Amino acid sequence: MDAGLQVHLEKFEQVPVVRVVGEVDLATAPELQARLAELPADGGTVIIDLSEVTFLDSTGLSVLVAGWKRLSEGGDQSSFRLVVNRPAIHRVLEVTGLTHVFDVFATLEEAIKG
């Protein structure tokens, strides 16, 4: 039944990009959590591309917040950027107030530019 989740670690113009594809819920969030834990907390920019995520619940938000917290420990220059272009995903970030926490962009190119 599980629609599954794919998490790809890539680099775009030397910036680490975590491309997430599928549904992020209680069943699949551990996979995302594990991949985010592989990112070095070196104070650089990290982009989480959620443009191919079709469902995101509070478990997924919890994983994103944990990742943001860990990477923020790398220093003041660290930047945790999200790419979100689906209204349903943007809405869950909005209703939880997380659009004020994360830098949210509509495209990967915009996220790279910051």
Add this chain to the structure above:
Amino acid sequence: MTLPNHSDEPTQWGSITNSPERSMALTIPARPELWGLARMAVASIASRLGFDFEEIEDLRLAVDELSMACASGIGPDSVLHLNCHWSEAGLFVECMVIPVVAVANGEDGQFPAGLSQKELSESILAVLVDAYGISLGEGSRRGWLRKDA
């Protein structure tokens, strides 16, 4: 026939019938990898009722959060019962879980606004639906939500 004893739900829903034409029951193992079935069933009903795309997405998320509130941290052999009733007034969804073996809940991390995940989940429900309730007892766990047409 009226809905069974939803004394804590808004009274205007007392007129809804649970006739076979306007109700649906789904029983699944209370395992997270199967909650997609609950989301799909509710989305399908909402679509037939004429809810728009955004409302259907809201319901998918709300049902997921309701399932999580009722079924997270319970034993693997527990069963989740999902009952849906609808009318021209909208959609009513009830989620019931009778834990076979209760286990400790996982760590409930804090969010930037000081919210725990449980509080975050409830704040999502509060925004997405017109009314909801969650009752967690030792013997059973029950949650419900209402989305007006």
